Amino acid sequence: MTSTETRMAGRLGDSPLRPDGTLKVTGEFAYSSDLWHDDMVWGVTLRSPHPSARIRAIDLTDALRVPGVSAILTAKDVPGENAVGLEHLDTPALADGVVRYQGEPVALVAADHPETARRAAARIVVDYEVLPAVTDPRTALDPDTPWVHADHDNLVRDLRIRRGDPSPTAPVVVSLDFEVGMQDQAFLGPESGLAVPDGEGGVDLYVATQWLHVDQGQVCRVLGLPPEQVRLTLAGVGGAFGGREDLSMHVHACLLALHTGKPVKMSYARDESFFGHVHRHPAWLRYEFGARETGELVYAKADILFDGGAYASSTPAVVGNGGTLGLGPYRIPNVHVDARGVYTNNPTCGAMRGFGCVQAAFAHEALMDELADRIGMDRVEIRALNGMVEGDLTITGQVVDSAAPVAELIRTVRDLPLPAEPAGERDIRELPGGASNTTHGEGVRRGIGYAVTYKNVGFSEGFDDYSTARVRLEVVGGEPVATVHTAAAEVGQGLITIEQQICRTELGVEQVVVHPKDTTVGSGGSTSASRQTYVTGGAVKAACEAVRASVLRRASEALGRAELRLDGEKIVAAGGEVVASLAEVLTDPVEETVEWRHRPTYPIDPETGQGNAHVQYAFSAHRAVVDVDVELGLVKVVALDTAQDVGRALNPDAVVGQIQGGSAQGMGLALMEEIVVQDGIVKNPSFTDYLIPTILDMPPMQVKVLEYADPHAPYGVRGVGEPPTISSGPAVAAAIRAATGKPLRRVPVRPEHITF
Amino acid sequence: MDITLEVNGETRHLSIDPRVTLLDALRERLGITGPKKGCDRGQCGACTVHVDGRPVLACLTLAATVREPVRTVEGLAADGRPHPVQQAFAEQDALQCGFCTSGQVMSAVAAVEQEVADVREFMSGNLCRCAAYPNIVAAVEQARSTKESADARV
Secondary structure (H helix, E strand, O other), X not given: OOOOOOOOOOOOOOOOOOOOHXXXXXXXXOEHHHOOOOOOEEEEEEEOOOOOEEEEEEEOHHHHOOOOEEEEEOHHHOOOOOOXXXXXXXXXXXXXXXXXXXXXXXXXXXXXXXXXXXXXXXOOEEEEEEOOOOOOHHHOOXXXXXXXXXXXXXXXXXXXXXXXXXXXXXXXXXXXXXXEOEOOOOOOOOOEEEEEEOOOOOEEEEEOOOEHHHHHHHHHHHHOOOHHHEEEEEOEOOOXXXXXXXXXXXXXXXXXXXHHOOOEEEEOOXXXXXXXXXXXXXXXXXXXXXXXXXXXXXXXXXXXXXXXXOOOOOHHHHHHHHHHHOOOOEOOOEEEEEEEEEEOOOOOEEOOOOOOHHHHHHHHHHHHHHHHHHHOOOHHHHHHHHEOOOOOXXXXXXXXXXXXXXXXXXXXXXXXXXXXXXXXXXXXXXOOOXXXXXXXXXXXXXXXXXXXXXXXXXXXXXXXXXXXXXEEEEEEOOEEEEEEEOOEOOOOOOHHHHHHHHHHHHHOOOEEEEOOOEOOOOOOOOOOOOOHHHHHHHHHHHHHHHHHHHHHHHHHHHHOOOOOEEEOXXXXXXXXXXXXXXXXXXXXXXXXXXXXXXXXXXXOOOOOOOOOOOOEEEEEEEEEEEEEEXXXXXXXXXXXXXXXXXXXXXXXXXXXXXXXXXXHHHHHHHHOOOEOEEOOEEOOOOOOOOOOOOOOOOOOOOEEEEOOOOOOOHHHOOOOOOHHHHHHHHHHHHHHHHHHOOOOOEEOOOHHHHHO | OEEEEEEOOEEEEEEOOOOOEHHHHHHHHOOOOOOOOOOOOOOOOOOEEEEOOEEEEHHHOEHHHOOOOEEOHHXXXXXXXXXXXXXXXXXXXXXXXXXXXXXXXXXXXXXHHOOOOOHXXXXXXXXXXXXXXXXXXXXXXXXXXXHHHHHHHO
């Protein structure tokens, strides 16, 4: 019998059902907001109404009189260091004397009911001295602009890339200015969790997050406790998309729990959620391309400004991506890029799917169209002409050492069937405005747009990016069972399905138990940067290999045979003879823990931006077809087709799901999603005023998945989650430009941009 | 005030403030957490339950006004087997994070039972930020054909 014939379902390359799927469709799956403890109290947060103010005094007298209140805490109750942050420890857990953005946490209340806690919070009297707010990032670095942080200026990171001729010239020159609005992750499951004191000075925190261990470190610092006393377990995560990389209620619930000695639940309301997590950076981009008359790029210049808001969060990495990847997946010999992130008193911005690249892609793709039009070249072919191929150098001088199928991707989407041209009487539901019955086709124009982009996978610029996996193999009820334990967060992307698939493939066992995600195993790194299948997948693979080696070593010793291998659940000798069953050899469990790293990356040169900053690049292309009612400014995306190289699709259905979901979020930024901030104040913190795509907005999608294995990655995988968010939006924007003839240099595109 | 709710076939007595929503009564008083609080403002659909077979937003419904039987996602299974719509959602992978799924499933059950002509229009009040929409449509189609073949057998 060959191993192919014994192959069970649910291995790599299959699309088994997700192990948590049944619980999720029956309502039994416990999300962080579902957690409950009989003795618990509820925590709420009092937040600053001002984007910039000094706190003169806080009077708790009235609030403490509210019956049912068990604790009210402010900065002076923080036992450890009052500072958190992903890259810079610049964010107070609770504001200490000054608030730097609207919504900054100032005080915490614990009470027997959430409404009691909210009423008490409303009775806290904070004496603010309102200060001038820095709200325009374009003047944040001017010498007369106040500093958001007293001890340093408003620059978070300044990145420059200099390559080739410093003063290049070209016969064709095009340029533009572009502006990208502030997008929200808008995960549906609000920030929430439960902190349970252990009675010995420590705490257990159950929370929805993207990286348990980086949370643990920050919580420990604020509580002044060692990691042994702050244990985190992943609660059910209702979406993440980058918005759960920074802490939200983590430290607050722990502070209240340790102070009251009771379990504390916190769960943000939707309006609070808009203040409870960071957003995608708005960006201002000035680009210039120089090209030959035949279309080849000679040079590119870019000046990119990201508004980081009040605290650093992931801004340095966003600037890193925007700078090193911000000219798109093109071969460009001469490069001059300045990318900056600044502090303001606007909402803090940080991680969201595809960060840095999403913003830049709108500019480089709009300019590529402009260049094509200027020289009379096809918009697809100019991308194919300039698109990277394997072996090319990026703008940081890094060799792209695996597939870079830019030309194939953009031509693939071009060659997919187009939706039928509208003819005759149309169903109004297919028109812009839909069932609102705003048009019967008059004033509706169709447009087609293209975009191709790329994204780094994994953490870059020398970060020690690793994941830990513990795999245990044992016999339960006569059957071999593998248990896989990582701390890598499942947020809906399907990582736990992949972990099972890897174990089945590597160990040949059918039953694979996914251990709850917690901090009793080493770090799994962040569920971000499209990295978990690559990095935690690599760790699980390595741990399985270690387990397999141990099992075979044990079998060799017990059986006195050499050169054994595992085939399905059998131990097989070199000649193919079955010498034992796996269950016979597993008299005791075998367990191995492996810390796995991808090949290293390196910091870039501070003066030239040159260096091998990234571990892997992932490429994708989109073609959008839109119908635009040019009289009302309404847009209907008729089709959003895409092609993406995923290296190898370990779970083909999950790959398509990521591509569809990512595409929808990119489309949302192009069309409707923006947190409107005026003078540092958020104007639309609700799903009535902040719109995300509905099922009616979701266009039909043809998805072409290319599989050019990356020889440097486990199984040849390439990160999948982010590229679709990067190329879909620019394609939609391009299609609207094509339909309307308007330049449309800002997203989201609003009706008034189309009609006036 | 004292109220009586029939939830998933069980009669439950509660003493509540008149301002308590059906969603809070279910989640915080009865421990029925399938309906989710995604917005508490009737904007996302994650709290969708059935009252007398009609899908309603539990966050916009006062518990004290509910007279008819309430069915939540937990009450769909029969004889220990998931409802065909739940089965279809799992098989079609009509979810990613799954937070909206309870509400999606309840709307989908109504769509299938009412044999609505336009599923997407009917389901447009249920947001899915993961945008598993294509698979949600596929799941409703699967459940519809399961029902049609079951109806044909009767």
